[in-house]
Amino acid sequence: MSIQQNLNNIKSSLPKHVTLVAVSKTKPVSDIMEAYQSGQRIFGENKIQEMAEKQELMPKDIQWHMIGHVQRNKVKYMASFVNLIHGVENFRTLKEINKQAKKHNRSIDCLLQIKIASEDSKFGMGAHEASDILQSNEFSELKNINVIGVMGMATFTDNQEQIKEEFTQLKSVFNQLKALNPRLEVISMGMSGDYTLAIACGSTMIRVGSSIFGERNYN
Numbered sequence: 001m002s003i004q005q006n007l008n009n010i011k012s013s014l015p016k017h018v019t020l021v022a023v024s025k026t027k028p029v030s031d032i033m034e035a036y037q038s039g040q041r042i043f044g045e046n047k048i049q050e051m052a053e054k055q056e057l058m059p060k061d062i063q064w065h066m067i068g069h070v071q072r073n074k075v076k077y078m079a080s081f082v083n084l085i086h087g088v089e090n091f092r093t094l095k096e097i098n099k100q101a102k103k104h105n106r107s108i109d110c111l112l113q114i115k116i117a118s119e120d121s122k123f124g125m126g127a128h129e130a131s132d133i134l135q136s137n138e139f140s141e142l143k144n145i146n147v148i149g150v151m152g153m154a155t156f157t158d159n160q161e162q163i164k165e166e167f168t169q170l171k172s173v174f175n176q177l178k179a180l181n182p183r184l185e186v187i188s189m190g191m192s193g194d195y196t197l198a199i200a201c202g203s204t205m206i207r208v209g210s211s212i213f214g215e216r217n218y219n
């Protein structure tokens with residue numbers, strides 16, 4: 001099936017309140033253009049430099065989302081254009097994003113990445129750390145970022161019950177944080193293999209790569 005057919009199939013199955021991020025990491029600009037021509041405007045990348053290179057070559061009405069681990073020393077390469085940063089794992093990174101956004105006179109939307117998976121390899125902060133950040137004075141002084149929600153990745157497993165538990169946990173952390181900060185509205189959870197379950201558990205934003213663009217080749 002073509003990229004366009006894959007996209008149309010997925011989009012026609014989504015509830016209206018769910019935003020689709022097309023994850024184009026490792027894929028060439030020609031593939032992204034095909035998705036663009038069928039109407040997709042939101043693309044996700046997990047490497048800052050790869051995203052910046054693609055952004056230069058592509059139509060300027062694309063909204064670029066950084067979905068991967070954010071290296072603080074590379075924030076400057078995306079600060080002029082990035083639309084949403086999903087993977088903010090600590091306060092120092094928020095501060096750096098704020099600093100770089102300020103240089104460009106803009107305000108950057110961010111999600112706090114919450115660790116829900118049991119694997120040690122997955123990044124993210126605990127619910128406690130997230131609520132401490134949202135309540136701190138230092139945070140309230142960061143005028144060039146907006147925290148608009150949370151992001152999480154489930155454990156890489158076939159065990160649907162476990163994935164469901166982890167998604168439910170993220171939704172509950174979101175509810176806790178929203179009680180502190182009513183401006184939170186985004187729950188970014190769900191990928192190709194689990195987005196239907198994620199939506200059933202409360203996701204408002206899914207990040208789908210291989211079901212749109214096909215398997216990735218890392219060689």
Ligand SMILES: *Cc1c(COP(=O)(O)O)cnc(C)c1O
Nearest residue numbers: 023046067191192207208209210
């Ligand atoms: C690669 C990636 C995705 C998309 O994965 P697929 O299984 O190809 O849909 C989603 N989220 C993050 C953080 C990723 O790195």
